[in-house]
Amino acid sequence: MKENLLNDASYCLGCIKKPCRNGCPLNNDIPSFIKKIKDSQYQESFNILSETTVLPSICGRICSHSTQCQGHCIRGIKSKPVNIGKLESTIGDISLKEDYPLPLLSNKKKNNKIAIIGSGPSSLTCAAFLARHQYQVTIYEKYNTLGGLLVHGIPSFRLDKEIVFKNISKILSLGIKVKYNQELGKNLLISDLEKKYDAIYLGIGGNISNNMNIPGEHLKGVYSANKLLETNNHPDYKDKYIIINGGGNVAMDISRTIKRLGAKEVTIVYRRSKNEMPVSQEELIAAEKEGIKFIYQTNIIKVIGDSNVEGIECLKTNLVKEKNNPRLVPIDIENSNHIIKCNYLIKAIGSHPDENILNTLDLTINNSYLQVNEYNQTSKPYIFAGGDLIGTKKTVANASRSGRDAAYNIIKYLEEKEITKTITK
Ligand code: SF4
Structure with a gap:
């Protein structure tokens, strides 16, 4: 090594x-x-x-x-x-x-208690930086394992889970407590946490697939990529033709997962060209090598079938430059309608937080995301949030950065009381 x-x-x-x-x-x-x-x-x-x-x-x-x-x-x-x-x-x-410890960042033990909700990259990072400053940290997690999308999102062929669990153990060895099987809005209420903790960090992510808003989207055989990856609860793919709608890392992850689970053919359909795909080059090359097919500049406008998916109707697109838009915009080409047969259609066109949970929080929501100020602070000054829940760019490093920033803002709030409520409900 x-x-x-x-x-x-x-x-x-x-x-x-x-x-x-x-x-x-x-x-x-x-x-x-x-x-x-x-x-x-x-x-x-x-x-x-x-x-x-x-x-x-x-x-x-x-x-x-x-x-x-x-x-x-x-x-x-x-x-x-x-x-x-x-x-x-x-x-x-x-x-x-070699068991190197994460260095402490303060010599003084603090009495303030902080609850971290969720255990994905933003929550783990927030918890670790607070614990390294010797605050009393407790993580609340809805499953019986920690890691969030590192475990229930990114497939094992891309990220070895043993490495993830060892990394998490190192973070927990800072003295962080964990309460498992605690789901926000169900058996875990923010009103109860408010009574017990000096500050709360919300890092529960945003794993609800965006809708395509096209006819036939309700048919049996239309699935959410995020949900399939999170629950690992897949239909039978044997001898099936699968279409994935999307062009990001989730589209690549689900396509490679489904191919490995025995699908006959997996095709990614994307509205723009290969050059505009948001996926990382590394992941695109890996998917191509594994035999995933790609159809570019094609917009899915309808899911076809009586009760089960039988195919998709699509239009070809032209890409045009628009003022003040850094990306080329796909414009449907009239009368280019064509049908692609398939057994399942998987939505991988982005995701957002669970509105059912957001609505239980009694906090300001903006465009389906939790609203925060420049200090990661929600409409209640002692509740902070980060990662996908506030619409941070969807990468592990960005989520982690969001968690670290929130940790320092929580410290500022607890030590200096200098952050005041700056957004209104
Ligand atoms: S850019 Fe950074 S990694 Fe690259 S050569 Fe310079 S210092 Fe090294």
């Missing part, structure tokens, strides 16, 4: 301006942690990463490096960028194997 690490680390130029750092949503000090690898100081390297992240084994594996840190690496201009993801995940893995 350590031998290859040195070769990869030696390739880094140690740029003074650190453009790679600017490309990282967590703002990891990449040149400094790589410098410690060059000096064979692995624990020091881990400690530098720990200043900004508590998920190095995870982000190092699944981040979209080509558009984030590695996409900004100076080496990448003329040649290959430094393999930052691999270096980060290897240091994370060494820290798990």
Whole structure:
């Protein structure tokens, strides 16, 4: 593990301006942690990463490096960028194997109690940074395992669950308490938590698939990609033709999962072209290699069938440039109607928080997301929120950054009482 690490680390130029750092949503000090690898100081390297992240084994594996840190690496201009993801995940893995502790960030034990609701990347990061500042932290989780979408979302072929659980154990060893099988709005009420805790962090994500709003969407055989990935409760795919509607990481994850579960043919239908796909290049290439088919510039306008899905009706699209829109916009081509036969249609066109839960919170909602101010603070000053619940860009690193920012804002609120309520209900 350590031998290859040195070769990869030696390739880094140690740029003074650190453009790679600017490309990282967590703002990891990449040149400094790589410098410690060059000096064979692995624990020091881990400690530098720990200043900004508590998920190095995870982000190092699944981040979209080509558009984030590695996409900004100076080496990448003329040649290959430094393999930052691999270096980060290897240091994370060494820290798990050799049991390096997450360094504490305060010498003083605090009495304030904070409840963290949810245990995905934003919640775990928020909990870890608060615990490292020696606050009393309790995580409430609806399932009997922690991890949120790291466990109930990203498939095992993309993220090894053993690594996730080891990373979570390291975070829990900071003294964080956990209460399992606690579902917000059901057997867990915010009104009860308000009485027991000085601050609350809501990080329950947003895993309800967006609707396509087309005729036939109600037919049997139309499924939500997010739900299938979360519950792992799949229909029988044997000898079936499956269409996935979408072009992001969820579309790739569900397509590869379904292919592995024995589907005859899995096809992704996307309204724009390959170049406009929001999915990371790494994931697109992996899906292509596994035999997933792609149909670009095609808009699904109707699901066909009596009670079960029998096919989809589509229109071809032209892509046009629009003022003030960085993305090309798909415009349907008249009379280009055609039908593609399939047995199931899977929706993977984005997701949002569960409105049924949001409505139990008595907090301000804006456009299906929980509204927060610049301090991650909701319409109640002691309740903070982050990650997908507030509409953060849907990547693990961005969710984690949101959780870290919230932790520092909670500390500010508890220690200085300097944050006051700035949004109204
Ligand atoms: S930009 Fe690339 S070469 Fe420069 S410090 Fe960052 S990782 Fe190293």
